[in-house]
Amino acid sequence: MSDSTTAIARSARLASVAMQSVTNEQKNEALLAIKKFLIDRRQEIFEANEKDKKLAQEQVALGKLSSSLFKRLDICQSDKFDTIVSGVSDICHLPDPTKRITLATKLDNDLSLYRVSVPVGVLLTIFEARPEVVVNISCLALKSGNAVILKGGKEALHTNAVLAKVIQDALSHSSVPREAVQIVETREDIDALLDLDRYIDLVVPRGSNSLVKYIQNHTRIPVLGHADGICSVFIDEEADMNKATRIVVDAKTNYPAACNSAETLLVHASWLASGKFTVLATALLKAGIQLRCNPDILAALDGLKAEFGAQIQAATPEDFDTEFLDTILAVKSVKDVHEAIAHINDHGSKHTDCIVTENKPRAELFMTQVDAAGCYWNASTRFADGFRYGFGAEVGVSTNKTHARGPVGLEGLVIYKYRVHGNGNVAGEYGTGQKQYLHTPISPENYEI
Missing domain, CATH: 3.40.309.10 (Aldehyde Dehydrogenase; Chain A, domain 2)
Incomplete structure (x- = not known):
């Protein structure tokens, strides 16, 4: 395993920790900065996409790339690029999915339990052909307080790299760590990252059946996605x-x-x-x-x-x-x-x-x-689409039966933790003939996180 790959994963982990303290307002400011940088550097992005399309067309002619994948590659159409940009605004306007109290229980008069939504942590997203995924998933990850490592298909190598660079440059002008969005380029990088369950919390593959199956069979990290769309x-x-x-x-x-x-x-x-x-x-x-x-x-x-x-x-x-x-x-x-x-x-x-x-x-x-x-x-x-469901965009579609299912938007990128507030309470004082738990619901409205 290369030191550089481990360094990327470690820096993503540190960025995800820092993201826990970033406010919703700061996240929205970062998203608006990304939108501005995308618009300002449209020509640079288009030039990279044209380079990828030219190389991909040669692969189509040789029968090494399908025409359907080639169609997904093109983002130079003005309406498609405008959709990508407007998608950033849509995500910005969505409610913050973190720091929500989904359960509040009084265990005793001075002992309270809260279940709070929190980011998953570090996402590893592997996808094919669609460069807009770089923007969509980066923005969804940031809005939900996660860091993300991206790996796109080689057919969109130049476009993906430029889009990631634009996003990182935008983050450099915000309260969000630049390392919250990173990109890797080779298959070897992916094989190494799939072993780093110490740093990476969730893998989100978007691509062919063979890609998803390969990932599922080569990692201990939970995988969120679908192999086929039959x-x-x-x-x-x-x-x-x-x-x-x-x-x-x-x-x-x-x-x-x-x-x-x-x-x-x-x-x-x-x-x-x-x-x-x-x-x-x-x-x-x-x-x-x-x-x-x-x-x-x-x-x-x-x-x-x-x-x-x-x-x-x-x-x-x-x-x-x-x-x-x-x-x-x-x-x-x-x-x-x-x-x-x-x-x-x-x-x-x-x-x-x-x-x-x-x-x-x-x-x-x-x-x-x-x-x-x-x-x-x-x-x-x-x-069946995150945008059409009102999620702003989607990380992908999941056919899993745990955590998230169907088009996965912001809600699928958070998990929860339990917080207990006490006053010197110890478990040994509760039980038969001792203190009894109240287990009564309480209003979470005045609880500030």
Whole structure:
């Protein structure tokens, strides 16, 4: 393990300790400084991004980089950069998630217990292709009182480095330690950092299944994230045709490379017999979507093959376990909601799944029994996003069942500690025949942290 990697982790730990005493006002001042520096140095950032895009285009041509990853790389579009900048303001305006009292109990007349929200500490974030993650996660970490170490994909090396430098320069003009945001560049750095559970509290990976699995298998540090985004939409027999078409087309075409785009479409068998599915499938095919279908679906679409040809293909079993991140949708018929639920729980990734139906009890059954971070009724899976949830931005989407689940914003970056205020109290004085605990709730309003 290199001394430089250990030094980065140690300095991040020291910065996280210092962050505990930074006020919300000081954190907001730091965020506004970051926003100003991003705007002032836009041209420098764009030049670095153009350099990355040129190199990445060569990798796409050689088949070494997917077109979907290339699309995520570009931040030179003015609307995208403006969104990144406005996201900093959004985070600034969010309430401080730290120092909140979530439990207050009187144990005795002079012995009180408080549960207080506190930062996790030091985050290690590993991501691919999306340079805006540098800004989003840095600002979320700072707002929640955490320090962060960033490692982006090599395809965005120059952009990531410039963005991190801009943020650090902004922090140099604030009360937040400059070392609260740091960046590393090599795979060797990551392997070394994954061993440093002494300094790092939480790893947040954002990327491919192989990246997440690698991290999960090579560290003792808790990992917050998801390996796949295999999201499904189920069209129930009582689904409204217009709603079903709008939702499925949006869930697949709005941004096919996103982890919350639909990858599997489950259709009630009655839709095939009635011809309704042909209308829905035509809308998808006209939108340029390739449908990989089970035998029943193929037969139902036989009349469309002359017009759409290779867009209609037979599905393989692997298609229903695949995150395509492309204009491809695996399609299967099911006999009822129970079969749909069973399929999703067996093949899904516990990310986000949707039912389209006008039958409320059936929708409630689906949302109760589907094991996913997000269960939707008559709404596109594309809403599974921290910004759309009002979190300002997100660190990532978690399919974990501990600490944080779904889009993870500020609330997922805090934990809690218990504070006990006493007056010389000792545990040996309490018990049978001695003092008894009161265990009564008290108002935390006058407690200042």
